[in-house]
Amino acid sequence: MTVTIVGSQLGDEGKGALVDLWGGDADIVVRYQGGDNAGHTVVEDGEEYKLSLVPSGAVRDKVGVLGNGCVINPRTLFSEIDDLRERGLDPDVRLAKRAHVIMPYHRRLDNIEEEAKADSDLTVGTTGRGIGPTYEDKAGRRGIRVGDLLDPDVLRQRLEYVVPQKKALIEDVYGLEAGEECDVEALVEEYTEIGRRLREDDMAVNCGDFLAERREAGDNVMFEGAQGTLIDIDHGSYPYVTSSNPTAGGAATGTGVGPTVVGQGEVVGIVKSYLSRVGEGPMPTELKDDEREEELADFIREKGGEFGTVTGRPRRIGWLDMPMLRHAARVSGFTGIAVNHLDVLAGLDEVKVGHAYELEGEERLTMPATTERWGECEPVVKEFDTWPEVDWAAVAEEGYDAIPDAAQDYLEYLSDELDVPIYAVGVGPGREQTVHIENPFDN
Numbered sequence: 001m002t003v004t005i006v007g008s009q010l011g012d013e014g015k016g017a018l019v020d021l022w023g024g025d026a027d028i029v030v031r032y033q034g035g036d037n038a039g040h041t042v043v044e045d046g047e048e049y050k051l052s053l054v055p056s057g058a059v060r061d062k063v064g065v066l067g068n069g070c071v072i073n074p075r076t077l078f079s080e081i082d083d084l085r086e087r088g089l090d091p092d093v094r095l096a097k098r099a100h101v102i103m104p105y106h107r108r109l110d111n112i113e114e115e116a117k118a119d120s121d122l123t124v125g126t127t128g129r130g131i132g133p134t135y136e137d138k139a140g141r142r143g144i145r146v147g148d149l150l151d152p153d154v155l156r157q158r159l160e161y162v163v164p165q166k167k168a169l170i171e172d173v174y175g176l177e178a179g180e181e182c183d184v185e186a187l188v189e190e191y192t193e194i195g196r197r198l199r200e201d202d203m204a205v206n207c208g209d210f211l212a213e214r215r216e217a218g219d220n221v222m223f224e225g226a227q228g229t230l231i232d233i234d235h236g237s238y239p240y241v242t243s244s245n246p247t248a249g250g251a252a253t254g255t256g257v258g259p260t261v262v263g264q265g266e267v268v269g270i271v272k273s274y275l276s277r278v279g280e281g282p283m284p285t286e287l288k289d290d291e292r293e294e295e296l297a298d299f300i301r302e303k304g305g306e307f308g309t310v311t312g313r314p315r316r317i318g319w320l321d322m323p324m325l326r327h328a329a330r331v332s333g334f335t336g337i338a339v340n341h342l343d344v345l346a347g348l349d350e351v352k353v354g355h356a357y358e359l360e361g362e363e364r365l366t367m368p369a370t371t372e373r374w375g376e377c378e379p380v381v382k383e384f385d386t387w388p389e390v391d392w393a394a395v396a397e398e399g400y401d402a403i404p405d406a407a408q409d410y411l412e413y414l415s416d417e418l419d420v421p422i423y424a425v426g427v428g429p430g431r432e433q434t435v436h437i438e439n440p441f442d443n
């Protein structure tokens with residue numbers, strides 16, 4: 001049995017809480033794309049864990065795998081693992097030998113390129129973690145993979161080829177000075193040592209084989225998508241995207257299992273009850289048109305804790321965007337959804353969703369394929385009855401029927417429009433603050 005968890009908006013939908021909740025029935029939790037640009041907060045026994053690379057399942061004694069579709073910064077990885085160990089956990093993390101490694105020059109180049117774009121509308125607002133440049137090298141067939149770290153000769157050979165290119169780029173194209181990030185000897189030394197630790201701790205695996213063996217032995221697997229559909233390199237709002245595929249297809253290419261395996265399981269879209277966005281790009285339902293909307297956005301931002309887990313940046317806030325969700329449900333083939341942060345909208349004077357878009361006088365239910373056209377879309381708004389602040393902990397305990405009627409209407413609208421059942425409703429940040437409806441592992 002497999003369950004794939006996909007962010008259906010712009011990331012930060014609260015996937016970690018659901019991965020953590022249902023991950024209890026998984027034996028293995030596998031990330032299939034992205035790197036330390038992600039941020040998931042997991043609350044376990046009142047303890048809060050902020051992770052960016054280690055799969056959240058690892059907090060709950062599951063095997064956590066970083067698939068070949070991921071880009072891995074070993075410095076972040078080991079600092080997170082060491083931190084979890086200091087807090088008394090013993091995470092079992094495996095890395096695909098085919099996954100690419102984020103090197104110090106990737107981070108430097110990510111920041112240099114953002115800086116170079118700063119005065120144009122091409123700025124992406126990346127997390128500065130070197131994600132894009134690492135995927136560029138992967139596609140350019142000049143990347144360093146986890147498997148290369150295990151073989152010092154191969155590592156040296158690859159670095160001797162690629163580093164002079166990076167140095168030339170930094171110095172000759174951008175007119176800056178290259179530093180330690182382009183020191184081949186220092187890199188060979190540091191990354192050989194990392195390879196030694198990977199070998200010693202038996203962390204590097206052939207991901208596809210590893211998962212096949214474990215599935216054959218009867219293990220349940222959860223595929224944990226990072227980021228969200230709208231920042232998918234193929235299906236998102238290009239160029240304001242990350243450089244990988246958070247959509248469900250990525251679970252197959254990013255781990256080495258067949259698409260049929262992913263497709264025979266459940267694919268659950270995680271939806272936040274409203275919208276947030278870090279970084280640039282259109283957002284038709286953004287709350288920013290007048291002072292009242294800005295106040296509302298501030299309120300939601302504070303109440304929902306909408307500040308980047310990785311960068312601390314305040315997130316832009318908007319109403320739920322249905323054309324975006326219809327697009328997400330189709331691209332990933334959702335079999336169900338979980339709706340988070342319903343409590344954040346409680347007690348507001350108004351609750352709206354962008355039901356459709358208006359573009360050149362025509363109403364449309366899904367998103368245009370180009371970001372420029374998307375930016376021209378005006379939301380066609382649907383207003384809902386508001387719901388009051390209630391004791392959400394009690395609601396979580398009592399179940400779906402205890403959710404205020406108006407909020408149930410909101411949820412049912414969502415489920416009807418996307419034509420999928422709702423498996424869970426998040427009414428607070430902790431795992432226990434979730435209204436359980438169905439566990440996808442039981443299907």
Ligand code: IMP
Binds near residue numbers: 012037132
């Ligand atoms: P990158 O992934 O650092 O290259 O950033 C590319 C775009 O994706 C930027 O707009 C980021 O703000 C956005 N992004 C990357 N990771 C996340 C995430 O985990 N949540 C939300 N946005 C993200």
